[in-house]
Amino acid sequence: TLFAKFGEMVALRAMLGEMKPDAPDRAQTMAEIQSAADEVNKLAADAQANAKDEKEKLQARSLQVKTALLAADVSWREQKDPQRTLKLLEGFEDRVKGLPGESELLSEVLFLRVQSYAAAGQTNEATQTLLKLLESRPGGQGAQIIYVLLEKLNQDLEKAQAAGNSDLIRTLTNNRAVLSGFLVDYAEKSDKPEVKKQVYVYRRFAASTKYEAAQLEPNEAKRKEQLQQALAAFKALLEPENVAQYKAS
Numbered sequence: 001t002l003f004a005k006f007g008e009m010v011a012l013r014a015m016l017g018e019m020k021p022d023a024p025d026r027a028q029t030m031a032e033i034q035s036a037a038d039e040v041n042k043l044a045a046d047a048q049a050n051a052k053d054e055k056e057k058l059q060a061r062s063l064q065v066k067t068a069l070l071a072a073d074v075s076w077r078e079q080k081d082p083q084r085t086l087k088l089l090e091g092f093e094d095r096v097k098g099l100p101g102e103s104e105l106l107s108e109v110l111f112l113r114v115q116s117y118a119a120a121g122q123t124n125e126a127t128q129t130l131l132k133l134l135e136s137r138p139g140g141q142g143a144q145i146i147y148v149l150l151e152k153l154n155q156d157l158e159k160a161q162a163a164g165n166s167d168l169i170r171t172l173t174n175n176r177a178v179l180s181g182f183l184v185d186y187a188e189k190s191d192k193p194e195v196k197k198q199v200y201v202y203r204r205f206a207a208s209t210k211y212e213a214a215q216l217e218p219n220e221a222k223r224k225e226q227l228q229q230a231l232a233a234f235k236a237l238l239e240p241e242n243v244a245q246y247k248a249s
Contacts, residue, residue, distance in 0.1 A: 002043040006063050009036035013070055016078060026078075033074055040067045062099050068092065069105070072112050082116035089113060107148035118175050126178070150179060150205075170216045177213040180206035200237070200245035207233035 012033045019026050040063060047060035072088040075081045092109045096102055117126035153176045160168040184206045187199045210233055214226035236242060 002040065002047050002060065002063060005036060005043060006040050006067065009033060009040055009067065009070065012036060013074065016074070030074065030078060034071070037067050037071045040064070058099065061095075065092075065095055065099060065105060068095070069108050069112075072109075076112055076116055076119075080119075082119040085112055085116040086120075104148060107152065111152050114175055114179055115171075118178060119171070147183075150176065150183075153179065170218075173209070173213045173216050177206070177209040180209045197245075197249055200242055200249050203233070203242065204237055207237060 012029055016026065016029045016033065019029065044060045044064040044067070048057050051057035051060065068088055072085045075088060076085040089109055089112060093106070096105045096109075099105065113129060114126050117129075153172055157169065157172045157176070160172055180202065184199070184202045187195050187202050190196055207230060210226065211230035214223055214230050217223035217226055237246075
């Protein structure tokens, strides 16, 4: 059945996450995940076509969306293929509309896109995609999406630190610094009071992430440049405008 096959795919993904990089059955497990994902998509499409009511149709569509997310996560995290990840997530905003937990699902997508764009050296594309999505969200939902995304980055960073994965630690730290910059830019340009009042908090967070990323930069010249940028960001927090925002928040 659809739910059983989806459960099998999730279990395989969990198994893959526990395997060591050089485990002999990693390739086979990834192939099984892909095969299960293809079957889930087919079963979900059939379920939507034959649904008795809107509730059944929504459940099937939800599983399709979660399957796409899982496949994209495997592509980025395990197969190190950012372009394939981005391809799997094309048009995701339309697919997720109206589903339960829509904001959380969008946060997952943003996480994968930001990681993939950064890995592919496409920072501008990441910025434009993110800002376009944020502007389309009512009220403070845009900031909440970034906040959830940052929380996921923090969780992944903690796991990478526990595993001693220095390359992943540096990648996640750099991406968190980039993302915090998005958050500041979004809040500064927003005309929504509930977002605007968080500018100081976001600026403070951005300064901290810049400093943390600079500490991990292996190139001495780049590290010095990034530390100067972090210092400037911290000094800016002492300017009268930022002090006033701090007191207001």
